[in-house]
Amino acid sequence: MKNRVMPPILLKGARIIDPANNKDQVGDLLIKDQKIDSIGADIQCEDAVETNLAGKWVVPGLIDMHVHLREPGFEYKETIETGTMAAAAGGFTKVACMPNTSPPNDNESITRFIIERAERAGYCKVLPVASITRGQQGRNLTEFFDLLQAGAVAFSDDGLPVTKASLMRLALEYSLNFDALIISHAEELELSVQGCMNEGKTSTKLGLKGIPNAAEDIAVFRDCCLAELTGARLHIAHVSTKGSVEIIRQAKARGVRVTAETAPHYFSLTEEAVNGYNTFAKMNPPLRTEEDRKAVIQGLRDGTLDAIATDHAPHDILSKECEFELAANGIIGLETSLPLALDVLVRQEGFSPLEVMKLMSFNPAKILNVDGGSLNPGHKADVTIIDPDFQFCYKREEIRSKAFNSPFLNKKFTGRAIATIMAGKVTFDLNGLLKAR
Ligand SMILES: [Zn+2]
Structure with missing residues (x-):
């Protein structure tokens, strides 16, 4: 085949x-x-x-702008071949992969390696996202120009936030030279680092340390302010809270060049999925409350949130079969993204198929500035x-x-x-x- x-x-x-x-x-x-x-x-x-x-x-081939393919370095969790096979089975023809591999994708040779591996496998086009900082260490910027030349489509330290506001400002300013896209993993570590699930009723009941919505809201607000200050293009990854949806809505209304994505689990599940210490419901940011879930759906409906992206995060079983606090963050998503969108957005919430295809193909193509999302003859x-x-x-x-x-x-x-x-x-x-x- x-x-x-x-x-x-x-x-x-x-x-x-x-x-x-x-x-x-x-x-x-x-x-x-x-x-x-x-x-x-x-x-x-x-x-x-x-x-x-x-x-x-x-429909146009689906595009997932946020996946983790784990290669190089974590091939026991996923490889570019198995990840793209899952992508094709989920209806995807393009996926953008995050740089938190080992070594991280912070230089052209890794970027080229990823593209070549995907081409050889032949299941799905892979668009590498390179890291903002060298080694994802949060200290020095990577060589944006070289990475773009090698085929990177955006920059992110995903998995980690860029903790220093001055460095994030510098990255946004530097990106203006190429009109490159900066993707923010928005998290205030001072508030989140001890937590392992949403802070609220369920965390109290389970006796687990929580992560408040504010850990995300503060970071989204900071990065929207920095995008406004610099005029650069910012994309917020995996939005999970009502507060971030509102902050992004207001920033867009002011003309800030910000776009945003959410993941299927944030519009289909709440923190209650963690009951029973289910490590398969542990991710970062964590599943939130029904109020947040509804706000995320409203954000998708009114265009505040532009895209559905899975944050596909494969793990070996040992990383999940352990105490909840110690379990790795993340869930796989490529083969359930479309079924969940059809289930929750189309059938429960009354979205039109056209609206869902915008969120899953047209908008991600536009944000990443790649072709796709269209059935125009000649494409x-x-x-x-x-x-x-x-x-x-x-x-x-x-x-x-x-x-x-x-x-x-x-x-x-x-x-x-x-x-x-x-x-x-x-x-x-x-x-x-x-x-x-
Ligand atoms: Zn992330």
């Missing part, structure tokens, strides 16, 4: 959802020479692999086929990721990606829908 050059693919009678053009209509779509050739009412193409997609959705054929009615149980043995640290194990879902096409090549095909006959 890898890198197989495909004959033309003709998708017939699908619901074609194109967030770039605000279009949602039934029709045919032809993929030819790795590009979207045409969209129309009754397209014919003799040598094409043709498939009837009545009731299915055809590279990054296309995902979704069956909104497909029922399945998220079982450990069917997960493509090397890890299985997910609070959604054994959950029943309705709706998922059933095929993924990257640059005209089939990278995932659940039921052999696109097999040449």
Whole structure:
């Protein structure tokens, strides 16, 4: 399957959802020479692999702007190959990976290594995010220009905040030379470092040290102020609190160049998932309250939050099968992101499929300044086929990721990606829908 050059693919009678053009209509779509050739009412193409997609959705390839692929250094948790395999199975054609590997992605050779590894695996395009500071040590800036030349799409010390405000200011000022994007892992460590879950009723009940919302709110506010001061482009990662949503909303209203993402777990779970000391519900920032969850959904609805990103964080079982305080932070997310968005946002909250595709493809492409999120003829054929009615149980043995640290194990879902096409090549095909006959 890898890198197989495909004959033309003709998708017939699908619901074609194109967030770039605000279009949602039934029709045919032809993929030819790795590009979207045409969209129309009754397209014919003799040598094409043709498939009837009545009731299915055809959307631009999904883009996840925040994942951890763990390579180099933590290949026992995930590799670029297994991570991108999981991405393709989740409907993704592009993922941006964070630099907290070992060694961290703070130089061009690591950036190039990641891109080459992903190309060789052939499942999903990987867009490396390089670190803001050397070794993610929070002291000296990396060489932004060289890293951008090597293929980095943004800068972040994710996993850690840039604790010194003066250094964050410098990074934002420096980024202006290239109009580069700075991604903030917003966390005030002075308030969070002892905690392991949200500070509130559940942490009191469980006797665990909590992390207050303020640990995030303060850091989001600081970085919005610094973006305003410098005029640089800032993106806030994994927003989890009502306060941060409001701070970002106000900053946007003032014209600050800030964008933001949240993760599926923040709009689908609350701190109660931690009950029973469930380490598969431990992440940073932590799951919050119902009030926060509702505020995050409102942020997605009114455009305060621009993107859904998984923060896919695979771990080996030993890092999770231990005391709650000692367990590693993070959950995997690539294969549950779309099912959760369909479940919570579309079916429970009444979002239109078009709105969700904006959050999962068009907006991330725009923020990262890469192509994607569009079904315009002539565009590279990054296309995902979704069956909104497909029922399945998220079982450990069917997960493509090397890890299985997910609070959604054994959950029943309705709706998922059933095929993924990257640059005209089939990278995932659940039921052999696109097999040449
Ligand atoms: Zn982070």
